[in-house]
Amino acid sequence: xxxxxxxxxxxxxxxxxxxxxxxxxxxxxxxxxxxxxxxxxxxxxxxxxxxxxxxxxxxxxxxxxxxxxxxxxxxxxxxxxxxxxxxxxxxxxxxxxxxxxxxxxxxxxxxxxxxxxxxxxxxxxxxxxxxxxxxxxxxxxxxxxxxxxxxxxxxxxxxxxxxxxxxxxxxxxxxxxxxxxxxxxxxxxxxxxxxxxxxxxxxxxxxxxxxxxxxxxxxxxxxxxxxxxxxxxxxxxxxxxxxxxxxxxxxxxxxxxxxxxxxxxxxxxxxxxxxxxxxxxxxxxxxxxxxxxxxxxxxxxxxxxxxxxxxxxxxxxxxxxxxxxxxxxxxxxxxxxxxxxxxxxxxxxxxxxxxxxxxxxxxxxxxxxxxxxxxxxxxxxxxxxxxxxxxxxxxxxxxxxxxxxxxxxxxxxxxxxxxxxxxxxxxxxxxxxxxxxxxxxxxxxxxxxxxxxxxxxxxxxxxxxxxxxxxxxxxxxxxxxxxxxxxxxxxxxxxxxxxxxxxxxxxx
Amino acid sequence: xxxxxxxxxxxxxxxxxxxxxxxxxxxxxxxxxxxxxxxxxxxxxxxxxxxxxxxxxxxxxxxxxxxxxxxxxxxxxxxxxxxxxxxxxxxxxxxxxxxxxxxxxxxxxxxxxxxxxxxxxxxxxxxxxxxxxxxxxxxxxxxxxxxxxxxxxxxxxxxxxxxxxxxxxxxxxxxxxxxxxxxxxxxxxxxxxxxxxxxxxxxxxxxxxxxxxxxxxxxxxxxxxxxxxxxxxxxxxxxxxxxxxxxxxxxxxxxxxxxxxxxxxxxxxxxxxxxxxxxxxxxxxxxxxxxxxxxxxxxxxxxxxxxxxxxxxxxxxxxxxxx
Numbered sequence: 001x002x003x004x005x006x007x008x009x010x011x012x013x014x015x016x017x018x019x020x021x022x023x024x025x026x027x028x029x030x031x032x033x034x035x036x037x038x039x040x041x042x043x044x045x046x047x048x049x050x051x052x053x054x055x056x057x058x059x060x061x062x063x064x065x066x067x068x069x070x071x072x073x074x075x076x077x078x079x080x081x082x083x084x085x086x087x088x089x090x091x092x093x094x095x096x097x098x099x100x101x102x103x104x105x106x107x108x109x110x111x112x113x114x115x116x117x118x119x120x121x122x123x124x125x126x127x128x129x130x131x132x133x134x135x136x137x138x139x140x141x142x143x144x145x146x147x148x149x150x151x152x153x154x155x156x157x158x159x160x161x162x163x164x165x166x167x168x169x170x171x172x173x174x175x176x177x178x179x180x181x182x183x184x185x186x187x188x189x190x191x192x193x194x195x196x197x198x199x200x201x202x203x204x205x206x207x208x209x210x211x212x213x214x215x216x217x218x219x220x221x222x223x224x225x226x227x228x229x230x231x232x233x234x235x236x237x238x239x240x241x242x243x244x245x246x247x248x249x250x251x252x253x254x255x256x257x258x259x260x261x262x263x264x265x266x267x268x269x270x271x272x273x274x275x276x277x278x279x280x281x282x283x284x285x286x287x288x289x290x291x292x293x294x295x296x297x298x299x300x301x302x303x304x305x306x307x308x309x310x311x312x313x314x315x316x317x318x319x320x321x322x323x324x325x326x327x328x329x330x331x332x333x334x335x336x337x338x339x340x341x342x343x344x345x346x347x348x349x350x351x352x353x354x355x356x357x358x359x360x361x362x363x364x365x366x367x368x369x370x371x372x373x374x375x376x377x378x379x380x381x382x383x384x385x386x387x388x389x390x391x392x393x394x395x396x397x398x399x400x401x402x403x404x405x406x407x408x409x410x411x412x413x414x415x416x417x418x419x420x421x422x423x424x425x426x427x428x429x430x431x432x433x434x435x436x437x438x439x440x441x442x443x444x445x446x447x448x449x450x451x452x453x454x455x456x457x458x459x460x461x462x463x464x465x466x467x468x469x470x471x472x473x474x475x476x477x478x479x480x481x482x483x484x485x486x487x488x489x490x491x492x493x494x495x496x497x498x499x500x501x502x503x504x505x506x507x508x
Numbered sequence: 509x510x511x512x513x514x515x516x517x518x519x520x521x522x523x524x525x526x527x528x529x530x531x532x533x534x535x536x537x538x539x540x541x542x543x544x545x546x547x548x549x550x551x552x553x554x555x556x557x558x559x560x561x562x563x564x565x566x567x568x569x570x571x572x573x574x575x576x577x578x579x580x581x582x583x584x585x586x587x588x589x590x591x592x593x594x595x596x597x598x599x600x601x602x603x604x605x606x607x608x609x610x611x612x613x614x615x616x617x618x619x620x621x622x623x624x625x626x627x628x629x630x631x632x633x634x635x636x637x638x639x640x641x642x643x644x645x646x647x648x649x650x651x652x653x654x655x656x657x658x659x660x661x662x663x664x665x666x667x668x669x670x671x672x673x674x675x676x677x678x679x680x681x682x683x684x685x686x687x688x689x690x691x692x693x694x695x696x697x698x699x700x701x702x703x704x705x706x707x708x709x710x711x712x713x714x715x716x717x718x719x720x721x722x723x724x725x726x727x728x729x730x731x732x733x734x735x736x737x738x739x740x741x742x743x744x745x746x747x748x749x750x751x752x753x754x755x756x757x758x759x760x761x762x763x764x765x766x767x768x769x770x771x772x773x774x775x776x777x778x779x780x781x782x783x784x785x786x787x788x789x790x791x792x793x794x795x796x797x798x799x800x801x802x803x804x805x806x807x808x809x810x811x812x813x814x815x816x817x818x819x820x821x822x823x824x825x826x827x828x829x830x831x
Contacts, residue, residue: 055697055698055828056828074702075697075698075699075700085698087698090695093687093688093695093696094691094820095687095691096684096687096691100684103681104688104695104701105688105699105700105701110681111680111681111682112679112680113680113681113684
């Protein structure tokens with residue numbers, strides 16, 4: 001079969017103030033194929049795709065669709081050409097219904113949209129693709145997984161045959177991802193073409209026919225997926241250096257108990273079952289205790305209880321042998337407990353403040369950075385530059401607002417601040433969530449280094465692979481309880497998987 | 509005076525008073541729904557009141573006066589639109605500036621563009637023509653409701669405009685786009701909607717309604733020109749937008765309550781009913797009650813729905829290539 005190109009991007013360049021997001025990028029998508037677009041956070045994948053759908057205008061270069069040169073100046077132009085995109089952040093209006101979201105902005109929509117007819121068509125489409133969505137539900141009342149299905153339904157309704165999927169499974173639980181992947185597969189089996197962006201290598205290998213790799217805004221090569229034998233080769237192309245898929249770890253020498261959680265419960269009046277249900281856990285110096293579990297089973301409540309962000313209703317939390325139950329966050333910070341929060345943008349940084357200010361946020365009140373409550377800017381400058389260099393945070397200057405950094409560099413900023421101020425205890429919640437291979441590796445190595453230096457670490461993660469690679473012990477949480485705690489060498493994927501699903505140890 | 513009579517009179521006064529307030533509130537509902545907060549309503553209303561009065565005084569044409577008032581309101585809000593949408597300046601600052609500018613300019617012009625005979629002053633003049641109540645036979649004899657059928661054409665127009673605005677906002681594709689733009693501008697843009705075009709349109713529309721509301725005061729309710737004659741009505745309109753939960757269908761409820769309490773307070777004073785409460789306290793009653801109602805409504809909405817109905821992107825400038 002002769003391969004017909006449906007999308008050709010030729011020498012696309014896009015500049016933002018101070019940054020070249022894409023430089024001379026060429027890309028070809030053939031009919032009926034899936035092209036995986038790989039690259040680190042901030043490599044320019046999303047920018048490139050946003051030019052194809054008309055959200056951004058390229059500064060230079062040309063776009064061809066089905067052999068014809070096109071000028072895409074708005075999303076309506078790309079829609080008319082059959083290009084549809086699922087964005088990394090959902091493009092849904094929260095207080096509108098599913099149907100309203102799906103027809104929003106359609107150029108040939110009637111002045112008074114005939115919702116009865118639209119709903120019927122949506123239900124039919126939904127049945128055809130196993131997307132069980134009520135078209136009259138309000139988006140805000142749907143789960144993340146359901147919202148993602150609305151995005152799919154939108155593409156189907158609009159008849160897109162060139163699909164751009166920008167990390168469609170990044171925010172989904174493993175179960176939801178599986179469901180979604182089934183649906184995507186069905187869409188692809190109908191001859192649609194797709195460009196697929198993902199950090200999850202197994203998805204890339206499963207779906208794609210070819211991969212193209214971007215690095216720092218430039219294309220650095222394409223490969224047939226079938227010829228990929230070693231993931232390391234792809235990772236090396238993405239990052240520009242060798243990536244370790246297993247990490248060097250020092251000898252396991254646990255010391256004193258640093259954090260002791262005794263019979264802790266959190267009753268929550270709005271839910272039927274307690275957020276935490278009689279939790280007992282110890283973390284020793286020089287040890288990493290991992291918490292496995294599907295998100296929402298109490299992991300976050302536990303980390304918030306330790307860091308003083310949430311009150312416990314019974315039990316006690318001892319830090320360095322002192323009862324620190326229900327103390328304020330500053331009292332716990334003063335015990336030199338570091339915290340990498342689950343939601344890095346909302347709880348980890350202040351987006352509108354500079355990288356330097358974000359880095360000094362834990363220490364600004366100490367004599368190290370201020371004197372008699374007056375902040376010493378000169379000291380902060382030196383301090384911030386030191387951390388930026390040590391943790392290789394990629395930022396134009398330390399005065400750049402933190403929100404302009406890529407996800408990986410935001411996480412490095414938080415990591416730098418927390419590790420610098422850490423004296424013995426670190427609570428890390430989903431530290432590598434949504435990060436690319438390079439940044440993930442940095443995060444994991446930093447955590448292991450802390451452990452080798454004698455820090456007691458509690459690591460909450462959804463990725464079993466990460467837990468197995470990094471931790472010394474793994475505890476599994478389900479519905480606010482700890483199902484079991486075991487040494488990592490005994491923690492097989494099957495065993496953890498069953499415990500995560502709520503199967504008791506005795507029942508296995 | 510029978511009780512029935514009193515209530516009908518009160519209702520008539522309420523409708524007269526509430527008309528300009530309703531125009532201003534409705535306009536601001538459209539503006540805010542698109543994500544633009546315009547605190548310039550007070551200044552814009554004053555400009556509408558002044559220009560409407562001046563034009564009608566010199567041309568004896570109510571239609572022309574009304575049109576110029578609408579135009580003045582639209583132009584004034586165009587300044588706000590340019591500053592906040594194109595230049596992406598802070599909406600609160602710009603809105604406050606518009607109110608100060610509008611108030612000052614209207615007062616200044618009111619002393620400069622009048623007839624020579626009156627010392628170039630517009631204050632204290634009578635209009636050659638004004639809007640009058642038109643009563644619809646039979647219907648105006650209904651008990652209570654009769655008051656609704658003995659109003660000016662400005663009020664009759666609202667009987668049409670309010671339901672149409674509700675229909676437009678919730679049943680048409682233009683309203684769908686408007687709601688999306690104020691709630692999730694990035695999403696709207698990704699769906700091919702021109703966010704800034706929509707915001708310009710509804711900011712200007714809001715200003716036009718404010719201008720019309722101002723003219724309804726100077727050409728019908730008072731009818732005259734006085735410095736600062738809106739007396740804070742523009743600010744009440746902004747508060748009533750919250751009361752309406754940004755729904756054109758509920759605008760009239762708030763304006764009727766506020767207009768009603770204000771009229772009641774006048775009526776009590778006029779009727780000479782001796783009260784232990786001093787008149788000054790009666791005068792603040794409408795503002796006080798509005799405040800209390802708003803606080804109560806906000807708390808209630810928060811408790812019931814967990815969030816407040818305000819458009820999520822209200823007050824935030826938009827550009828597609830910014831995080």
